Amino acid sequence: METALTKLTGVRHPVVQTGMGWVAGPRLVSAVANAGGLGILASATMTFDELRTAVDEVRxxxxxxxxxxxxADAVDAAARVRLxxxxxxxxxxxxLAPSRALxxxxxxxxxxxxxxxxxVRHAEKVAAWGADAVVVQGGEGGGHTGQVATTVLLPSVVDAVDIPVVAAGGFYDGRGxxxxxxxxxxxVAMGTRxxxxxxxxxxxxxxxxxxxxGLSDTVVTTSVDGVPHRVLRTDLVAGLEKANRATGLLRAVRNANRFRRLTRLSWSSVVREGRTMRRTRKLSWSQLVMAANTPMLLREGLVKGNTDAGVLAAGQVVGALDDLPTCAELITRIVTEAADVIARLPR
Structure with missing residues (x-):
């Protein structure tokens, strides 16, 4: 199934595995690549040295x-680009949108x-700056997400830019x-699947x-890090939504320090990165502090397996999934089903 995406990237199938923090490591990425899809390593939760090791392992x-x-707002973004x-x-x-220079x-x-x-405006901006393609995620997607459904956002972006567009948010099979x-x-790009x-x-x-x-078991909340975030409904999330502002900020400060130690960043680097995030994302200082919650709360659930103390990002498609295939089985199934669906369409 050749498309503009497969021609651009050199993969065999137009299926992308998104760069999920704490999840998209060498084992998953290489399995997707070997199955013919485009695997994406998640570097935001890695130190520079860990990223270099991960790239070598995928190789x-x-x-x-x-x-x-x-x-794009990481303090060592230029070094990572060089890597x-x-x-x-x-x-x-x-x-997030990289700079024109990057x-x-x-x-x-x-x-x-x-x-x-x-x-749409973000797609137009990066296209004007020279991006080769864009992934556009509708509100059904997991993690940080917007309010516009994929079925409305996707065609709007396709009409607005003249570069390949990859659809994300609500995809999990060949019909999609x-x-x-x-x-x-x-x-298509998929995370939860x-x-x-x-x-x-x-x-x-x-x-x-x-x-x-089930299909209704996710919720979009701003209580994790101050911006809309689609996650599984859990007692922890309910508790975060009920917590007062002072409690939330105190927890975020503690998590910021935990993440700083984990990534071996100095406080000066944290402050510098925070200023960049505040400028590029247009966050308030309280939202900036709250942003520290995301990596640590996700790590509790996705790495440590502590569902009572961790946040579990999930797209709405979670309610449609009932198996744990290998990446090869999944991609083969999606492409085969897609071909069957196309063959059955009225001529």
């Missing part, structure tokens, strides 16, 4: 194209740049891939907790 596991998700260039990583993805640096080195966006292609997308695979390093008990949920 050992596969000779297929893969990508790395970067934070990708030196390692000849095929794709650089961004959860895009130019990557493109000059032959790296494909694919930012993720949640609004065909629907995305019909809207004009060049492929790949989190629930055999190669995902999320603890088995946590995967089973996901599989037990």
């Amino acid at each position: 050992e596991r596969t000779d297929q194209p893969f990508g790395v998700n970067l934070r 990708l260039i030196d390692a000849r990583v095929r794709v650089a993805s961004f959860a 895009i130019e640096t990557l493109k000059d080195a032959g790296v494909v740049v694919i930012p993720s966006v949640g609004a 891939l065909v629907a995305a292609l019909a809207y004009g997308a060049a492929g 790949f989190l629930l695979t055999e190669e995902s390093t999320v603890p088995r008990a946590v995967k089973e907790a996901y599989l037990a949920r």
Whole structure:
């Protein structure tokens, strides 16, 4: 199934595994790559040295194209970009819009740049700056998300830009891939579906907790880090929503210090990164402090398996999933089903 995405990145199938923090490590990314999809390493929760080790490990596991998700506002963003260039990583993805300069640096080195966006104006901006493609996520998606449904946002972005558009938010099977292609997308990107695979390093008990949920068992809350975040409904999330502002800020400060120690950042680096985040994301100081909650609360659930003390990001598709296939089984199933659906369409 050749599309503008497969031609651009060199993968066999128009299926992308998103760069989920604490989840998208070498084992998952290489499994997706070997199955013909585009696997994306999540670097936001890695130190620079950990990212370099992870890239080397993916290289050992596969000779297929893969990508790395970067934070454009990281204090060492330039060094990470240089690492990708030196390692000849095929794709650089961004959860937030990278600067024009970062895009130019990557493109000059032959790296494909694919930012993720949640609004038409953001897609237009990065397209004008030279991005090669965009991933557009509708409100059904897990983690940080917007209010506009994929079925409305996707065609709006397709009509607004002349670069390949990858659809995210609400996709998990071959029917969804065909629907995305019909809207004009060049492929689909999935997070929750790949989190629930055999190669995902999320603890088995946590995967089973996901599989037990229904279509209405996610909630969009601002209580985790101050911005809309789609997660599984849990007692912890309910407690966060009931907590007063002072309690939330105090917890966030503690989590900021925990994350600083984990990533071995100095306080000066944290402050510098915070100022950049405040400028680029237009966050208030309280929202900036709250942002520290996300990596640590996700780590409790997705790494440590503590569902009572951790937050579990999830797209609405979680309620439609009932198995833990290998990445090869999943991608083969999606592409085969898509071909069958297309064959059955009226001529």
